[in-house]
Amino acid sequence: MSSSKPFPVYIELKAVVEAVSHALEGFPSEVIGFLVGMPYEWGGETYVYITATLRGKAVASETHVEFADDSLGEVVQSLRENHPDSVLVGWYHSHPGYGCFLSPTDLASHVSCFTMPYHVAMVVDPVKREMAFFRVRSISEYEQICSAVVRRKVHG
Amino acid sequence: MVKVVEVAGPEILKRQPPSEPFYEVVAVDLEADGYDITEIIDIIKGRKPSKEEQMKQDG
Numbered sequence: 727m728s729s730s731k732p733f734p735v736y737i738e739l740k741a742v743v744e745a746v747s748h749a750l751e752g753f754p755s756e757v758i759g760f761l762v763g764m765p766y767e768w769g770g771e772t773y774v775y776i777t778a779t780l781r782g783k784a785v786a787s788e789t790h791v792e793f794a795d796d797s798l799g800e801v802v803q804s805l806r807e808n809h810p811d812s813v814l815v816g817w818y819h820s821h822p823g824y825g826c827f828l829s830p831t832d833l834a835s836h837v838s839c840f841t842m843p844y845h846v847a848m849v850v851d852p853v854k855r856e857m858a859f860f861r862v863r864s865i866s867e868y869e870q871i872c873s874a875v876v877r878r879k880v881h882g
Numbered sequence: 883m884v885k886v887v888e889v890a891g892p893e894i895l896k897r898q899p900p901s902e903p904f905y906e907v908v909a910v911d912l913e914a915d916g917y918d919i920t921e922i923i924d925i926i927k928g929r930k931p932s933k934e935e936q937m938k939q940d941g
Contacts, residue, residue, distance in 0.1 A: 732899040739908050746922050766897040773899060813892050826916050842891045855923055858916035870916070875909040876900040 732768045735846055735859045735873035737761075737776040742857070742875055744779040749820035749852040758782045760801055761816040762809050765844040772844045774815040780804055782817075816840060818848035826851055826858035828868050836862045846871070 741761070748757045763776040783797035805814065817840065819832070826849040828836070836847050840862070847860045847868075862868040901907070911917055 733910075736900050742919070743922060743926065746919055747926050750923065750926060764892065765894050766899070767894050768896060768899055772894060775897075775900060844891075844894075850919070852919075852923065855918060855920045856916050857919045858911070858914075870914045872914045873911045874900075874907055875917070876905045877908050878900075879904055879906055 730769055731771050732773045733874045734771075734773050734844075734861065734871045735776065736773060736876055737763075737848075737873060738778075739875050739877045741776050741779050745818045745848065745850055746852065746857070748779070748781055749822070749850040752820060753822050753852055756820050756822065758819040759817065760805075760814050761818055761846065761848060762805065762812045763815045764812055765815060765842070774844050774846055776815060777812060778809060779818065780809075780814075814840075815844065816846035816848065818850060820850045820852060822851065823853035824851070825854055826856050826870075828860055828862065830865075833862060833865050833868060836868075837865045 741763075745759065748759055751757070759782045760780040761774075761776045762778040762780055763774055765772055765774050767773075780801050782801060801814075805812065817836070821827070828847060828849070832847065832849075836845070840847075843861075845862075847862060848857065849860070850857045859871050859873045860868050861871050909917060
């Protein structure tokens with residue numbers, strides 16, 4: 727069994743499709759949601775395996791998005807009911823037309839809600855047709871990270 | 883009275899990342915410069931069949 731260094735992020739294709747669909751449906755406004763999965767360790771490194779997404783109820787415009795006040799309770803309930811063996815491993819949002827990066831507001835949101843070192847942020851731009859993952863070190867420092875999109879094979 | 887409880891994350895188990903033979907690696911961002919999601923968008927918008935649909939069409 728190989729113990730080579732893993733990517734920081736593995737995401738199932740269906741989760742990518744869910745997030746991109748959400749971004750397209752919300753256009754021209756930004757959309758926001760959560761990444762569902764689990765953190766694991768391999769080869770001395772921690773990675774996250776994202777298996778699903780949860781849409782967040784948001785207050786959004788073309789350049790700004792934030793969670794609605796009553797949204798987090800619904801997300802927690804949905805997580806418990808539909809993904810009982812998973813946790814939130816990060817969040818995603820869209821940047822329609824202005825590329826994949828984390829703004830100061832995005833960084834502030836991330837550090838306030840996602841405090842574990844394995845938590846990641848995903849940005850989708852449905853206009854430029856780009857997607858990227860990030861890890862946040864502090865409110866002023868972040869890095870774009872490598873990742874892999876995978877699909878579970880069905881044997882039968 | 884408000885009680886502050888420290889919330890810990892889940893226990894991080896050792897597990898090999900998704901790979902062959904049970905998983906297919908569809909795309910990789912090796913250089914941390916992001917993905918082009920044109921194909922995914924085209925499939926969602928119905929302009930292009932997915933790989934499974936294409937295989938069905940090809941018989």
